[in-house]
Amino acid sequence: MAPGPTDLDLIDRKIVAELMRDATLPIARIADRVGLSQTPCWKRIQKLDATGVLTGRVALADPLRLGFGITVFVGIEAPDHSPQWRNDFAAAIEKIPEVMETYRMAGDIDYLLRVSVGSMEAFDQFYRQLTDMVPIKNVTSTFAMERIKYTTAYPIDTTHR
CATH class of the missing domain: 1.10.10.10 (Winged helix-like DNA-binding domain superfamily/Winged helix DNA-binding domain)
Structure with a gap:
């Protein structure tokens, strides 16, 4: 454990x-x-x-300097909640490198993706690729205008026993 x-x-x-x-x-x-x-x-x-507390060590990069200046939060509404659709969806997003994070959600949307692309054309290609790979009931995209805070470090308590 x-x-x-x-x-x-x-x-x-x-x-x-x-x-x-x-x-x-x-x-x-x-x-x-x-x-x-x-x-x-x-x-x-x-x-x-x-024990899996540490899961990896990576270098963090500036997305702008790498040509990924557009961050899009994509809400996905599934057409059904079958194991087959979930497996197909998971396999599809694994094949798309622009998908940086994926969360299964509670609420109005079923999945939330953080997608990084370099242009609107690249986002359109991502959208077409995803919707060609798996049926989706609804897609809602929200474009980030500015990244105000970003961290990969969890706020663990280092002061109390």
């Missing part, structure tokens, strides 16, 4: 917070910041990896 938030002690939470801020930090610096020596710190990081 994967550890829950209460299974992580203060040191583990501090290590995770440091890695979420900057995964390129040397072990020595992380160890110093969390109050450990290098070997115990490395062992804790290995345990956090093995």
